[in-house]
Amino acid sequence: MNFRLVDSKWDQILDDALSADGSCVRIICPFIKEKAAKRLLQYGRPSVLEVITRFDLNCFRDGVSDISALRLLCKGGGKIRGIKNLHSKAYLIGANRTIVTSANLTEQGLIRNHELGFVAQDDEIAVSCHAYFDRLWKGASPDVSLKKLDQWESKVIAAWASGAGTKSTPSLGDEGKDVGFPAEPQTARMQGTIAEQGFVKFFGEGHNREIPTHPVLDEVKSSGAHWACTYPASKRPRMVRDGAIMFMARIVNPRDILIFGRGIGIHYMDGRDDATPADIELRNWKAKWPRYVRVHDVKFVNGVLSNGVSLNELMDELGSDSFASTNRHALAGQGNTNPRKAFNQQAAVELTPLAVSWLDARLEQSFSKHGKISPDVLATLDWPTVKL
Numbered sequence: 001m002n003f004r005l006v007d008s009k010w011d012q013i014l015d016d017a018l019s020a021d022g023s024c025v026r027i028i029c030p031f032i033k034e035k036a037a038k039r040l041l042q043y044g045r046p047s048v049l050e051v052i053t054r055f056d057l058n059c060f061r062d063g064v065s066d067i068s069a070l071r072l073l074c075k076g077g078g079k080i081r082g083i084k085n086l087h088s089k090a091y092l093i094g095a096n097r098t099i100v101t102s103a104n105l106t107e108q109g110l111i112r113n114h115e116l117g118f119v120a121q122d123d124e125i126a127v128s129c130h131a132y133f134d135r136l137w138k139g140a141s142p143d144v145s146l147k148k149l150d151q152w153e154s155k156v157i158a159a160w161a162s163g164a165g166t167k168s169t170p171s172l173g174d175e176g177k178d179v180g181f182p183a184e185p186q187t188a189r190m191q192g193t194i195a196e197q198g199f200v201k202f203f204g205e206g207h208n209r210e211i212p213t214h215p216v217l218d219e220v221k222s223s224g225a226h227w228a229c230t231y232p233a234s235k236r237p238r239m240v241r242d243g244a245i246m247f248m249a250r251i252v253n254p255r256d257i258l259i260f261g262r263g264i265g266i267h268y269m270d271g272r273d274d275a276t277p278a279d280i281e282l283r284n285w286k287a288k289w290p291r292y293v294r295v296h297d298v299k300f301v302n303g304v305l306s307n308g309v310s311l312n313e314l315m316d317e318l319g320s321d322s323f324a325s326t327n328r329h330a331l332a333g334q335g336n337t338n339p340r341k342a343f344n345q346q347a348a349v350e351l352t353p354l355a356v357s358w359l360d361a362r363l364e365q366s367f368s369k370h371g372k373i374s375p376d377v378l379a380t381l382d383w384p385t386v387k388l
Helices: 010-020 034-041 057-061 067-075 107-112 123-139 146-161 216-223 277-282 311-321 324-332 353-370
Strands: 002-006 024-028 048-053 079-082 090-093 097-101 117-121 198-203 228-231 245-252 256-265 291-300 348-350
Touching: 010 034, 010 090, 010 097, 010 107, 010 117, 024 123, 034 067, 034 107, 048 067, 048 123, 057 146, 067 079, 067 146, 090 123, 097 123, 146 291, 198 256, 198 353, 216 256, 216 291, 245 291, 245 353, 256 311, 256 353, 311 324, 311 353, 324 348
Parallel strands: 024 048, 048 079, 198 245
Antiparallel strands: 002 117, 024 090, 090 097, 097 117, 198 348, 228 291, 245 256, 256 291
16 A cells, blocks of 8 residues: 655645646645646646535635636636535545645645645545545535636625625625535634735825824724725726735834735726725825725724834845845846835835735734724724625
8 A cells, every 4th residue: 555644745745646647636625726726737637627615605705715716727627516614625636646635725735834644546545535525526516607706706806895804794605515514613814924915005105204103093094994005096006916915004204114904905997996986075185096906804003003013124124025026136136126215106015925924923913912903993984885
């Protein structure tokens, strides 16, 4: 029997199996993210690609699974079915290779988390695992269509845009098949450290600096940062993808930029994400700054701006590793590598993954020390009505 326990490097385990024989791939996994799903197709399109996962729309809303990942697999010839409360993870690849693990098909699960399982090339184990797959497959919901995925995505985006994770939002429902197992606990929301993109979004301008003792709640009220990051009319923020972590920062005197909160961004769409006359009437400065990156699952430091995180400290510690542009220039050996010159006249600046983790950790420390503005307080603020 070819059998071994594995507790790390699940990405390599999966790559080795697919490169050896990826003609038939059958997967049981509750949570699937787009970047990890691409691994399944990098060695070519399997003759058989069957996936059993969750169709709980709340999981897509909360960022633990991606509709875009399912769409990618469907376009790659995959058939995908859903089961409520699924928790098993198994990857059945080729003639008799079996991978059973605690790792979901996410970069977090394959690379970063402590996960345990086994890899086997054994006919008896393979037959048993395929029989288990077949039982679930027969009881699962019908194959999902691209049209259905588009419908689900519209629901999820509407929930994000209306303030999901801050206000009391109704359940989006579960489209999977109930096969009789008890309900699972609520899944945890996505954390900033697993995002593939991160930005510092600046509020205020060089000639309009705030004092560090300015209350964060007042800044949130005046900026509308609880539901959108604003960009100038001439700059549509098309670089921001769904799931990007948006760190909100206020320009202050003495000269610094203080991060006072974060949210999860939604890609910009013409029309939907442009200020309405009602928006401009409420905040007249939006006539100049009418473009939106809407955010959800926002969290803000309680107290005053100085309770937040200093961007100066980030730049002092990380140098050219602070921002995506300066990091690229440093690697290329040419161009600006000074982070303080990287965001002049910019509405936002893209962070490196290292800087995202650094800011996320410091912001969590601020939350622990000073607390967060409560969701009940945020729910009393103005919220948009979005038609998609």
